[in-house]
Amino acid sequence: xxxxxxxxxxxxxxxGNNNRRQFNRGYQQGPRRNERIKATxxxxxxxxxxxxxxMATRDALQRARDYGLDLVEIAATAHPPVCRIxxxxxxxxxxxxxxxxxxxxxTKMKEVKLRPRCDVHDLMIKVKRAENFLYHGHKxxxxxxxxxxxLEHPEVGYDMMKRAIQELAHIGTPDYQAKxxxxxxxxxxxxxxxxxxxxxHNSAPVEVTDDDDDEDEDDGEE
Numbered sequence: 001x002x003x004x005x006x007x008x009x010x011x012x013x014x015x016g017n018n019n020r021r022q023f024n025r026g027y028q029q030g031p032r033r034n035e036r037i038k039a040t041x042x043x044x045x046x047x048x049x050x051x052x053x054x055m056a057t058r059d060a061l062q063r064a065r066d067y068g069l070d071l072v073e074i075a076a077t078a079h080p081p082v083c084r085i086x087x088x089x090x091x092x093x094x095x096x097x098x099x100x101x102x103x104x105x106x107t108k109m110k111e112v113k114l115r116p117r118c119d120v121h122d123l124m125i126k127v128k129r130a131e132n133f134l135y136h137g138h139k140x141x142x143x144x145x146x147x148x149x150x151l152e153h154p155e156v157g158y159d160m161m162k163r164a165i166q167e168l169a170h171i172g173t174p175d176y177q178a179k180x181x182x183x184x185x186x187x188x189x190x191x192x193x194x195x196x197x198x199x200x201h202n203s204a205p206v207e208v209t210d211d212d213d214d215e216d217e218d219d220g221e222e
Contacts, residue, residue: 031072064085110140116146127167131167134189134192135197139189140172175189
């Protein structure tokens with residue numbers, strides 16, 4: 001015969017977590033809408049995006065119903081909260097599009113590679129590429145590589161790096177002075193605020209892809 005201890009002794013039977021069930025019933029993903037809006041007064045934006053003004057929440061809800069739409073709380077921390085009369089399904093779709101766009105524009109580190117003795121034409125090709133990266137809001141790493149004999153004159157590399165940074169001064173600021181380590185020197189540039197970015201070397205911005213970096217060049221000894 002089984003002992004009482006094997007089945008929990010004399011403890012009362014489990015009654016379930018009533019608080020959890022109540023929490024789940026009251027939980028709503030996304031912003032409050034319609035009857036779930038708690039404020040007694042709200043600032044209302046109409047379906048056309050124009051402000052209607054302050055209204056009692058019950059009146060705002062009735063107006064949304066008259067339109068056949070929802071009353072959605074879009075700024076819960078405002079005093080009073082701001083609500084918009086909108087189709088909630090369409091509202092969710094637009095919000096998801098915004099989030100996807102924000103993820104797609106995440107800042108990435110892009111690279112542009114230079115040589116100490118590249119001619120003016122080659123340098124400007126690199127500068128145009130770098131300008132486009134910065135215009136799209138990406139951080140930029142400028143890398144200048146030396147071949148063995150070129151290390152005899154590091155000042156040539158410093159001059160080339162300085163010139164590239166000057167050509168990009170309108171759209172990016174260096175985070176630190178270029179440093180020589182081994183056979184290469186590098187620095188990173190941060191784009192200026194978006195409202196100050198402009199193109200000088202490119203006639204129009206070019207779409208940037210994940211693989212759109214400079215390819216490795218031959219580092220062999222001359």
